[in-house]
Amino acid sequence: MISEATISTAELARKSVQYRRNILKYIVGAKAGHTGGSLSCVDILNVLYNYTMNVSPDNFTSPDRDRYIQSKGHTVEALFVVLADQGFFPESDLETLCRYQSHYIGHPTRKVHGVEQNTGSLGHGLPLSVGTALAAKLDGRSYRTFTLLGDGELPEGSNWEGALLASHYKLDNLCAIIDKNGLQISGPTATVCNTDPMDQKFEAFGWAVRHVDGNDVAALQAAFDALPLAAGKPSLIIAHTVKGKGVSFMENQLKWHHGVPSAEQYEAAVQELDAAEAALA
């Protein structure tokens, strides 16, 4: 169910730059955050919330809203920035991120309006999403469930238990997205615990799989438009992304997994993003 209100691809591209700037702003303010993985996944959240999903502050209590569950909870800054832009809460709330007595902690929590599930321990999003997708089938509802996983997260066994059950129940109302940025904390995902070829593994588990450039909003629109990728099967979108995307000195650098920019680095990053935005106009 694509939302009626349409947004242009150019507008989406502009939003991505604005989101990146805000992610850095609030990470610098909190002196903490998962920078690289927020920058790699934010285009995905952008397209989901602004284009694909039927969810907003107006329908958040409706049983028919689309569900988004962020399994890679540590990149909560991307989620909070997008939810603020959707009007779930005033953006200025994010000035309290990680502060004493704030509800805005370093992971998704339902204390924050717009968040579906408390995550942060990896490997929980897919089973939770299988549950909400299964409930839609049981109740004959048409909402869809989306969940975002990290590539380093995949070795958690719970993912594979969820993947198996999703195809068993033919959950074609479920879409999992893997933010395949190729890095985790200790090194490249391929050397820490290799999960390639990802597509073949999921296909063998009964999923329909599509690869996409996960930092290209137009490509993401097209991929989500194609859901379900196959009738009677859960869909997996393997989003090929760049960790730290949009800030040249952060791209593909391990240390930016949870690196916090210094004042000078922040300034340099904002300049780069400003230039990127100007180039879009």
Next chain:
Amino acid sequence: MGELTPTVAAPGVAQANLDVFSGTLQELAATDRDLLVVTSDSRGSGKLVPFAERFPRQLVEIGIAEQNLVGVAAGLASTGKRVFAVSPACFLTARSFEQIKTDVAYSDNPVKLIGISAGVSYGALGSTHHSLHDFAALRAVNNITVVAPADNFETEQAIRAAAALDKPVYLRFGKKPMPLLTKEDVPFAFGKGRVVRQGADLILIGTGETTYPALQAAQKLAAEHGIEATVVSMHTIKPLDYDLLAELAATGAPIVTAEEHSIFGGLGEACASFLLQNGFRNRFKIMGIPDEYTVTGSQLEIMNHYGLSEAGIAEAALKLLKLSVMPSAAEASRVQQ
């Protein structure tokens, strides 16, 4: 032992217990090729990058899969390897609880489980990352020693003792630098609490990173109120040092326990259970994290919020000292919270 003085290292000198852990492990690994460290994308937070560089063949990377980590570690240990399985305490003892119970403890595979960034060390990352359940959960599992070293000295001693023990052990570490509690003349052994200060008026019992604020509280009480407290580093939660507890409780002094853990099922309740069942009726207070949605903040802010601080522990002690020995029902219900 009256002249025991805490050798509080100058700020910047104290190391995190985890740094000592990594250094000690490297020392042991140099002469023991069968010593293996097993990690789950956790070598950085475990301060094990130097270990990995020096002994690449003695570090087994599992990927982000804590159940697999403990299962594989148990399998490795069953072949005679000396295995240290290192992962954040929150995931290691919750996600992998059944592997700990069955593959390690029940099957008696002598894995050393190292829970890093324990308690509320992860601060504002929130409850997924806090381990406020690990003492309670593991106390209920047969055949595992549960230890939370307080300072760098206890850490080094605990690592060596764990390596030498052919039994399952759980060691719990925070990540902030910890000043030394005492000169190293109070010996360390699993199951034996260390008296790090002596006083007749009050007994303060800490474990892991709450021992230092307990000691600070004792110094504050002495300086400001002339109250002299005995302070115990009860690093081993299981087996608990019943002899020491009985000896101290026999003085009749009120007892305050402090732990970076839920008030349910940890150090405090372990002490209370022993004392109550053995006829002791000391005034008693358990300090820890209450049964609520944990407040957001840094580790220090969270600990201060719940009174796990010099001021908080001193205040609780003063309140307890003012209580009559057998509180009236009304008083008791007021105090209970």
